[in-house]
Amino acid sequence: MKRQIQLALVAIFLCVSLKISAQDATILQAIILDSTLTKDANAIIRSEDVVIQINSINSITVKTKRIVTVLNKLGNRHADSYEPYDPDTKIKKVQAIVYNAFGSEIKKFKKKDFHDRSMYDGFSLIGDNRFIYFDHTPISYPYTLVYESEVETKNSAFIEPWFPISNYHVSLESASYKVINPQRISLRTKEKGFEEYPVELLDGDQEITYRLVKVPALKKEYMSPPLSKIVPLGKVTLDSFSLVNVQGSAKDWKTMGKWQYNNLVSGRDKLPESTIQNISKLVGGASSTKEKVKIIYEYVQDKTRYISVQLGIGGWMPMLAEDVDRLGYGDCKALTNYTKALLDSQNIESYYTIVYGDSDKRDIDSEFASMQGNHVILNIPENEQDIWLECTSQTTPFGFIAGFTDDRNVLVVKPEGGEIKRTKKYLPDENSLKAKAKVYVKSDKSIVGDIEMISGGIQYGDRYETKNEPVKDQKLHYKEYWDYINNLNISSMQLDDDKDAIEYTEKLEVSATNYATKAGNRLLIIPNVFNRYTYKMPKYDDRKTPLVISRGFVDEDVYEIHIPEGYSMGTLPEKKVEESDFGSYSYQLEKLNERQLKFTRKLIIKDGTYPKEKYEEYRQFMSKIRKTDKSKIVLKQQ
Numbered sequence: 001m002k003r004q005i006q007l008a009l010v011a012i013f014l015c016v017s018l019k020i021s022a023q024d025a026t027i028l029q030a031i032i033l034d035s036t037l038t039k040d041a042n043a044i045i046r047s048e049d050v051v052i053q054i055n056s057i058n059s060i061t062v063k064t065k066r067i068v069t070v071l072n073k074l075g076n077r078h079a080d081s082y083e084p085y086d087p088d089t090k091i092k093k094v095q096a097i098v099y100n101a102f103g104s105e106i107k108k109f110k111k112k113d114f115h116d117r118s119m120y121d122g123f124s125l126i127g128d129n130r131f132i133y134f135d136h137t138p139i140s141y142p143y144t145l146v147y148e149s150e151v152e153t154k155n156s157a158f159i160e161p162w163f164p165i166s167n168y169h170v171s172l173e174s175a176s177y178k179v180i181n182p183q184r185i186s187l188r189t190k191e192k193g194f195e196e197y198p199v200e201l202l203d204g205d206q207e208i209t210y211r212l213v214k215v216p217a218l219k220k221e222y223m224s225p226p227l228s229k230i231v232p233l234g235k236v237t238l239d240s241f242s243l244v245n246v247q248g249s250a251k252d253w254k255t256m257g258k259w260q261y262n263n264l265v266s267g268r269d270k271l272p273e274s275t276i277q278n279i280s281k282l283v284g285g286a287s288s289t290k291e292k293v294k295i296i297y298e299y300v301q302d303k304t305r306y307i308s309v310q311l312g313i314g315g316w317m318p319m320l321a322e323d324v325d326r327l328g329y330g331d332c333k334a335l336t337n338y339t340k341a342l343l344d345s346q347n348i349e350s351y352y353t354i355v356y357g358d359s360d361k362r363d364i365d366s367e368f369a370s371m372q373g374n375h376v377i378l379n380i381p382e383n384e385q386d387i388w389l390e391c392t393s394q395t396t397p398f399g400f401i402a403g404f405t406d407d408r409n410v411l412v413v414k415p416e417g418g419e420i421k422r423t424k425k426y427l428p429d430e431n432s433l434k435a436k437a438k439v440y441v442k443s444d445k446s447i448v449g450d451i452e453m454i455s456g457g458i459q460y461g462d463r464y465e466t467k468n469e470p471v472k473d474q475k476l477h478y479k480e481y482w483d484y485i486n487n488l489n490i491s492s493m494q495l496d497d498d499k500d501a502i503e504y505t506e507k508l509e510v511s512a513t514n515y516a517t518k519a520g521n522r523l524l525i526i527p528n529v530f531n532r533y534t535y536k537m538p539k540y541d542d543r544k545t546p547l548v549i550s551r552g553f554v555d556e557d558v559y560e561i562h563i564p565e566g567y568s569m570g571t572l573p574e575k576k577v578e579e580s581d582f583g584s585y586s587y588q589l590e591k592l593n594e595r596q597l598k599f600t601r602k603l604i605i606k607d608g609t610y611p612k613e614k615y616e617e618y619r620q621f622m623s624k625i626r627k628t629d630k631s632k633i634v635l636k637q638q
Contacts, residue, residue, distance in 0.1 A: 034214075037171040041217035043068055043075030045164075046144070047174040052159060054181045058242045061092075061152045062160060069144045078170055081147040082133035084119065088244060093150040096134055101142050109134040129315070157243040157371045162234035164212050168227065171217040179236050181206040186239040188251070190368045193232040210234050222538050223618075224545035225609070226360050237370040243316060256369040257411060257418015264317045265352050265413055269341035275325050276345045283346055290387065293350075293380055294398045296342045297389055304338070305329050306392040318352075318376075332376045335391040339378055351379045353388075355410040355423070361550060363409035366420045377405055379412050379421065388423050395465065397499040402426050403461040407551075428552030428583075428604060431457035435557045439529050441635070443564040445516040451530055453506045458551050464504040467495045478508065484534060487513045521637035523567060527589060527599045531557050532629040537619045547615040549582065552607035559599040560592075563635050569597060570634035580621045581614065582606055587628050601629075 037044050046067040053061045070079050083091050096109040114132040136145075164175035181187060184206045191210075194201065202209040212232060224230070240249045246263050250256035282299060283292040307329040318337035324330040330338060336352055343350045356362035357375030364372050380387040388401045407425040411418050437451035455463050466477050475490045482488055494507040517524040526532075563569065575588040583604040590598045603625065610618070 034173070036216050037173060037214070038071065039171075039216060040169055040219050041075075041171040042072055042169045043070045043078040043171075045078075045170060045172045045175065047176075048164065048172075049176045050160065050162070050178070052177075052179045052236075054156065054179065054183060054185055054187075054238070056183055057156050057185060057238060057240050057247065058154050058245075059152060060156050060159065061150065063150045064148065066147045067144065068147075069142050070138065071142050073138075073141070074169070076138065078167060079136070079143075079145045080133070081145065082131050083114075083149050083151060084129065084131040085151070086129050088154040090152045091132065091149065092152055093148065094132065095148055096136075097146045098136055099144040099146070101140060103144075106143070107136065109136075154245065155243055156238055157241040157248070159236045159238070161236070162210050162232070163228070164210075165215060165218065165227070165231040168220045169217050172212065172215040174213045175211070177210045177234060179208050188237055188239065188368070190235045190365070191233070192235075193230065194234075196230075197232050199232050208234075208236065218544075221540065221543060221545050223547055223549065223615075225548050226362070228362075230545055235365075235368055235370070237368070241371075243371070250369055253366070253369045253411060253420055254417035257413045258416065260354075260418065261352075261413045261415055265337065266415070268318055268337055269321050269344055271321055271325060271341050271345060275342075279342055279345055289348060290382055292346060293343065293348060293382075293387060293389075296346070296348075297339065297391075297398050300335065300339050300342065300391060301394045301396075303328055304335055305394065306331065306335065332392045336376045336378045336389075339389060339391045343380070349381060351381075352413045353377050353379045353410050353421075354413065355405050356408065357404050359403055361406070361408045364411050364420065366409050369418075373411065375405065377401065377410070377423075379410075386421065386424070395468065397502045400461070400502055402431070402458045406458075426457040426551065428554050428606060431459050431551060431553040433459045433531075433553070433555045435530060435555075435559075437530055437557075437559040438562070439559055440562045441516060441523070441525055441564055443523075443566065444513075445518055445523065446511065446513045447515040447525075447529070448509075448511045449529065450507070450509045453530075455504045455506075456502060457553075459553060460502055460504050463506070464497050466506075467497050467504075478510075482530065484532060485512050485515065485529070516635075517632075523564075523635040523637075524632045525561075525635065526630055526632050527559070527561055527597070528557070528587075528601060528629045528631075529559065531555060531601065533603075533622065533625050534629075535622075536626065537622055539619065540615065543612045543615050546612050547610040547618055549605060549607045549610070549618075552583070552605050553603075554605075555601070555603040557599070557601040561597050561599055563595055563597070565595075566638055567635040568594065568638055570636055572597070572633060573631070576628055578621060578624055580617065581610070582608075582618050582621055585621075585625050585628075589633065 046069055048066045049064070051063045055061060066081070068079050070076055081096055083094055085091050091111070094111050094114060098106040100106050114134050116130060116132050119129040119131055162177035164172055179187070187206060189208055191201065197212060197215065200211040239251050240247070248259040248263065250259050279296060279299070283295050286292040286295060304324065305328065318333035319330050321338045321341035324334050324338040340350045340352060353376065354364065354373035355375050355377055356364065356373055378389040378391055380389065387399050388405065389399065390396050390401055390405065401423060406423055409420050409422055412421050433453060433455045435451060435453045437449055439447055439449035441447055466474055469477070474493060478490055479488050489511045490508060491511060492509040496505040498505065515525065569591060572589045572591060575586065578585040583606045586602045588600045592598050
């Protein structure tokens, strides 16, 4: 019946659409005629045409027309249309029209109907970035949105890239991107991923057009590369540009870095003499440069807090160091520059560094010099190695960057020019979790135990902030962490964050009722109490993307398991060892005496990008681990 109603709706949809304009008829019929675009899709981009006209290095006009059909409530976010602006950006035209499933206009939003609000992010003290948007609450599906805008900006340092496939579960019927350059200002382009898609590229005299049609919706695959690495991406930048009325010129990273240093960083490092004298006293007893840097870093953590100021050029230029010193706050740019100024006062070399901060590793494009990045950290060269400082956190240990800015290309801004460097890569041995436990199994099926876990590297970063949470939330965290242990009770916790060693130690006393299963005169228990791999990886008949293990790690577990009086151990399984290209796994049970056994487990996972054909092998490897981790042993009642 549901299918019949859908077919009837489609028929009505087609009939009504014939009464409207030819263009709208095409828009509404395409969803019916091309089923390849509806498969796995929550929305369809019917057309998205972007025209960028470079009027001068101080003026760029962007015209956008976007038509999207939303198929269900999960697709609503792809119909959200908004336009950001600032004092150097003028929205010359904006409107939106919403059509229902039959092609009839539901509502038209003119510019006066759009809401206007600040882009206040909760961390910004002040900012002049704003955006306009409209509200539409759909009452039925599908519906179609037609959105048009024309925006003029004085900032030519950023030219919107072409990213036609920007989301999973969104199919694309047609997309085009055209750069018109009547003044013939020298520009550079870079295309990526065009070989895998039928992209039409027209490269004229200082003009360029990209076009792409008929791309079915993509489904996200487990442990796949970021979407930006597997779909087409076109970049355009000018060799001469303007950023908030500051003009620049750059063709490579050396000249780009030099321009940023001269125009955004240089001359903003002046400090009060009293502060310099105070810092000199603090580091006076230090025996090495690294020790001095650590003292200054911790001084900044104690004195300042993160608050963003996004006002004009201040969105790209750090606050004056003396203002941060006086006020005690700043954003990533300001706090990094302040730390740099303090180090400069002690003749310690350091460099303002631009990075893409995110848990997904994203590089500054070393082959395409342009304004990039979303975060700033500090680089200190030390004995042919680099120290990297995250200056915005009051809790991050000195030199620790795992999980947000690790293992990626960054731009180090120097007086003589920019340099691409790579931040620290944490090896599997560094991303460690070592656990020791004593577990007492009771005849009433309950267990009582104590465990000590010591983590480092990425695993430290995932865990250490629990120390700052309320006790109630800490206990909830552990109950969620061991969600496979029913009726878990946390009777005591001792959490120690050793910032010098960058190790986090968790000592807990726990208990749980009905942990064992009783079968007649036997108790069945799972020896791996505290570190089970439980995720069932999805299976793909035709995987499309490579397998990405972004960070390797090592887990080591050693437990003493005490069995209850009146019970004896059955035959223990032989040691299990699994070896693969992705790492190794071992699981062993040893009888220490009649009442005590030793459980040992070690899992090593290697990071890397592997061909898509290797995914099934990895899935099988992890499936064996999951099965072994939950295997049981038998205790017999005497």
